[in-house]
Amino acid sequence: MIELYELAGSDAEVRFSPYVWRVRMALLHKGLAFNGLAWRFCEKTRLETACGGDRVPVIRDGDAWVKDSHDIAVYLDETYDGPRLFGGKGAAEQARLMEAFVTTTVLMPVFPMIAADVCACLDADSAAYFRKTREQVLGRTLEEARADRESRLDSFRAGLAPLRMTLKGRSYFSGDTPAWADYVVFGCFMWSRIVSPFELLDSDDVLHAWRERMLDAFGGHARSARLGYTNLPS
Template sequence: MISLYDLEFTDGRRPSPFCWRAKFALAHKGLAWQEVPVGFTEKDKIAFSGQKLLPVIVDHAQGDAVVPDSGAIAAYLDRTYPQKPQLIADPASVRFVSNWTGPVVHAAIFAMMVADMYARVRPQDRDYFRQSRARWIGTEDFEAFQAAARTDRLASFRHSLEPLRLQLKAGPFLSGETPSYLDYIVASAFLWARSVTSFALLDAGDPIIPWRDRMIDLYGFGQKAVVVT
């Protein structure tokens, strides 16, 4: 059994895209895990890992091996369980997609749903979220910032996803006929959004939508991600 320390919002929401990457990786490997919810102000729960970020896994079958960081977790699982389906066939491609997803996909999604995130942070974590995210964006007026981002950035965000559309012309997944960690990196951003906002990030009819829905339903994650209504 593996313990996965996972960021928690209200109503059981689990928004972290990096934690979703770890869940995809564990499911891809067919490994069982139990989730340990952690709020923003509960970093003491992961002090044993020597750092303050989620996700963290503890692999009890491997002498309670502790692995933080979603990318390191994926590499660890491939290295430790080589008999299971491979996650990362080409590390360079994974680095590229991860480096693209952060500043392009995550940055835009965060800007367009920061107020929705704040509304769903656990009450005991709201001060932390407000202060820390205000330092990121330069204001505590999340509603105004979010509204402006939706007006100013939505079209460019949708355009920035053109590489996904082109890649998906070649097969049902970014990796071809079967999903891999490349798909999990990008799909985790959409599970993040699904758990905190009802805002339509994609235009109706976007060819990314069938892929996104396949990824959300993969391994039953569509039922595990709280849908905002």
């Protein structure tokens, strides 16, 4: 059975990495059984020893170790039959554009809004590491970065216009059924959903309706995922 190393909170059942969720959905898409293994920020040597990496997602498939969500998706399509994650020739490389767009348009704007919420979900050692490294990136405390998030929502939502345009006339970014492009976007919203009560989308947004369909996919696998927060400050 494939082993998937997943970023976990203080509760080992809270798995929140946006990149890991891409892979989770990809494994379900391919109909592959897998075992999710909890991994935390302060366990880098655990993966360095095994495969030379220091971050997740990582899969172990027999003797094969594969790192990076994109490379894992390519590996799954090349190794296993079943529904394709990517379309025809060149589609995997073309998907890198979507991944870069999602990083700059969704992940990066959302990060300061929920980073403090992520920290609150972590064990003490991971929280200390996360706070030190992420505050260096943000140039302010996690709480300061979260404080004005309401005022940034309109700008963030406006920046999602290309995603809404892509969904016009279709149920998923990949067409009639979800595939890798959907999992790339969805991973971001699962990350936020699991660590934070802060709502990123209006209820009448077509992206909200798409997200609901994704939560219900594969028997509601994502909808049933353990949440990592209780009574976090808004």
